[in-house]
Amino acid sequence: MCPTVWFYLAEIYRLQDEHPWPTLSMVADSMGVSLQAASRMIRRMAENGHIEHEPYKGVRLTPEGERIALQVIRRHRILEAYMVTVMGFGWHEVHDMVETMERGVDDRLVDRMDEMAGFPRRCPHGEPIPSKDGVMPALNDGPLSDWPETTAAEVSRVKTHDPDKLQYLQSVNLVPGTPLTVIARSPFNGPVHLECAGERFVIGNELASELYVQAPDGV
Numbered sequence: 001m002c003p004t005v006w007f008y009l010a011e012i013y014r015l016q017d018e019h020p021w022p023t024l025s026m027v028a029d030s031m032g033v034s035l036q037a038a039s040r041m042i043r044r045m046a047e048n049g050h051i052e053h054e055p056y057k058g059v060r061l062t063p064e065g066e067r068i069a070l071q072v073i074r075r076h077r078i079l080e081a082y083m084v085t086v087m088g089f090g091w092h093e094v095h096d097m098v099e100t101m102e103r104g105v106d107d108r109l110v111d112r113m114d115e116m117a118g119f120p121r122r123c124p125h126g127e128p129i130p131s132k133d134g135v136m137p138a139l140n141d142g143p144l145s146d147w148p149e150t151t152a153a154e155v156s157r158v159k160t161h162d163p164d165k166l167q168y169l170q171s172v173n174l175v176p177g178t179p180l181t182v183i184a185r186s187p188f189n190g191p192v193h194l195e196c197a198g199e200r201f202v203i204g205n206e207l208a209s210e211l212y213v214q215a216p217d218g219v
Contacts, residue, residue: 003103006072007031008041009050012061013069021058070130075110076102077123082113084124091124091175092166125166126157126176126212141214144192145205147182153213154179160210169211173197179216 011030015022022030028038046053050065061069079098083089089097114120121137122128128137141156155178158169169175173196180196191202203211 004041005045005050006068008045009061009065009069010072010076012051012059013066013073016060019058021054021060023058027059067134070134070136074130074132075105077127077129078110078114078117078120079105080123081120082117085117085120091170092163094124095161122157122176126155139214141212143209144182144211144213145208147213149182149184152179152181152216154216156212156214158211165207165210172201174211180213
């Protein structure tokens with residue numbers, strides 16, 4: 001199978017996290033390609049039984065497509081964890097680096113990296129790592145922008161790979177595992193007011209929507 005297909009399937013899996021039937025334009029935007037290029041690939045994946053495609057509705061992975069997608073996601077997140085934990089790269093650096101190198105990494109090397117990184121359960125951005133047999137751990141979290149005021153929370157994962165955003169979040173310690181409380185939320189999609197480690201500050205609503213939190217005893 002062409003490696004490009006792997007990454008389409010993985011991206012569709014990620015999109016399904018928020019959109020049960022991602023549209024063609026969503027897939028094209030996420031992959032950074034034209035609608036025509038995405039359409040050709042979707043037609044090919046549908047013919048091979050990796051996705052279901054319903055015109056005017058969108059696409060959805062078949063069980064076989066999901067199996068491949070989870071393998072790709074597992075490799076990517078293990079490589080990110082290894083590069084941060086073992087090699088000392090910053091969490092804002094590794095996503096693009098892994099995308100460049102992951103196509104040529106042997107599965108045996110991925111297994112060794114997993115071991116050397118301490119068999120991580122999540123990548124540096126807090127995303128869960130699927131098991132070798134293709135099980136994605138369940139999450140019970142949601143965007144900080146929607147979290148109830150005065151309710152304790154902790155950062156679960158960060159759904160952005162923008163290096164500037166990641167460096168900022170690290171500078172204010174809004175990283176996975178950090179406890180916080182939403183003090184107030186300005187109206188009309190205004191900033192979110194937080195208390196974290198005894199300090200109070202605000203972050204914009206757009207960034208808050210990319211920062212996912214869970215109850216402190218969440219798994």
